[in-house]
Amino acid sequence: xxxxASESSKENIVRRATELQFQQRSFQxxxxxxxxxxxxxxxAEIAALEREARQEESSPSAGPFRLLEEELEAHEDxxxxxxxxxxxxxxxxxxxxxxxxxxxxxxxxxxCKNCPGEMNEQLIxxxxxxxxxxxxxxxVCDLPTLVCIAGGKREPE
Numbered sequence: 001x002x003x004x005a006s007e008s009s010k011e012n013i014v015r016r017a018t019e020l021q022f023q024q025r026s027f028q029x030x031x032x033x034x035x036x037x038x039x040x041x042x043x044a045e046i047a048a049l050e051r052e053a054r055q056e057e058s059s060p061s062a063g064p065f066r067l068l069e070e071e072l073e074a075h076e077d078x079x080x081x082x083x084x085x086x087x088x089x090x091x092x093x094x095x096x097x098x099x100x101x102x103x104x105x106x107x108x109x110x111x112c113k114n115c116p117g118e119m120n121e122q123l124i125x126x127x128x129x130x131x132x133x134x135x136x137x138x139x140v141c142d143l144p145t146l147v148c149i150a151g152g153k154r155e156p157e
Contacts, residue, residue: 063115064098087113101127104141
């Protein structure tokens, strides 16, 4: 018995549709496996970042450290209270620089508590950026020189 062209064409279409469904399931399984793998990698990276953050919190970082008033001001009926005297290391070789940075960044106060005596380069950059927009700060604050890395060598800007 001879098949008609339309029956043969229908069989080809059904066969091709079945193949495409199989490929689709295969791709979906591969995507699910890749997504699971990525979830595992992301979870591992998050855990590593959390460990790193805990280590940074427990080990001193470069200062100065901005002092923020407690969130009493958030409540209108709260009675303001004076802040405790900040910890300062007047003998530190960077004390004057930290004072200049705090002034350029318009901080009300800063603390040397837990500071290892090193300058925070990000704060130096932030202070220089703030100083560009503040004429008074430009005249009053003598900020530390910015350090740039050019060709692998540290050079003052």
